[in-house]
Amino acid sequence: MNKIKKAFDTIHAKEELKEKTRQYIYDNVYNKKHSFNKNKSNKLVLALATVLIMFITISTYITPVMAISIDSQSSIQFEVNKFNRVISVSAYDDNTNKIIQSLNLKHSNYEDALDLIINELESKNIIDEDTYVNISISTKDNNMGNKVLNEVENKYKEHYKNLNCNNTDASYQNEAKKHNMSVGKYQEYKNSQQNNPNLTIEEFKKSCIDQCEHKNQQKGKNK
Known part of the structure; x- marks a missing residue:
């Protein structure tokens, strides 16, 4: 949000309009980008956890105990x-x-x-x-x-x-x-x-x- 604010400080327009525009960009671009990265990270963690569980299950299955x-x-x-x-x-x-x-x-x-x-x-x-x-x-x-x-x-x-x-x-x-x-x-x-x-x-x-x-x-x- 700070980067967006600095960019808008160089633009000459009414503060109310600039503020609304800043908020729109933050809500619809910046936040969505971070949300996408977060979702992507969550999916990666879930995939790794699934692989780990499968590995442990297979390893346990093929290990003789008797x-x-x-x-x-x-x-x-x-x-x-x-x-x-x-x-x-x-x-x-x-x-x-x-x-x-x-x-x-x-x-x-x-x-x-x-x-x-x-x-x-x-x-x-x-x-x-x-x-x-x-x-x-x-x-x-x-x-x-x-x-x-x-x-x-x-x-x-x-x-x-x-x-x-x-x-x-x-x-x-x-x-x-x-x-x-x-x-x-x-x-x-x-x-x-x-x-x-x-x-x-x-x-x-x-x-x-x-x-x-x-x-x-x-x-x-x-x-």
């Missing part, structure tokens, strides 16, 4: 995000690799994914009600781990007589990935090492987890 592995004659593992959705699935032999490719498990609820895997393993005669089945829950969130563990035990223990469900040390996840093993089988390897310190991980990987568990039980009885 791994669930099903180990018996074969092994399958899937990772779950904080929304209880499956974000990755891993198989460790040709048979289970075909199974996970046929099931399309990604983005499904982890309970549905577990049901589909168990049912498919049974339909392919990989497991039955007498088979030793190890289901491992691995997460840093103890409350989540205990909740899922209880759900799994209550759901499957009556049908599978030799079902073993456990919370697995979350620190094993990276080591298991490094050795291309499920976290449940890797924990069994660590348990087996207590009875057989000379056992190599390559030897263990060639064994089914039910065979390993049987050996561990036998050695435990012989101590």
Whole structure:
């Protein structure tokens, strides 16, 4: 407004007319320009906030907070995000690799994914009600781990007589990935090492987890 006033001071006309003209220019040009810049700035802030929210949401969605592995004659593992959705699935032999490719498990609820895997393993005669089945829950969130563990035990223990469900040390996840093993089988390897310190991980990987568990039980009885 001061710039407009200075410009009008050099014009010779009645003060009333000059004042009205000054006010008109200020209201219709100067104010509108600043209003436009303000609106433009607000839109930019809103756009940046939207992008940030999208980034945080996507980042949260693709971050695993829990791994669930099903180990018996074969092994399958899937990772779950904080929304209880499956974000990755891993198989460790040709048979289970075909199974996970046929099931399309990604983005499904982890309970549905577990049901589909168990049912498919049974339909392919990989497991039955007498088979030793190890289901491992691995997460840093103890409350989540205990909740899922209880759900799994209550759901499957009556049908599978030799079902073993456990919370697995979350620190094993990276080591298991490094050795291309499920976290449940890797924990069994660590348990087996207590009875057989000379056992190599390559030897263990060639064994089914039910065979390993049987050996561990036998050695435990012989101590």
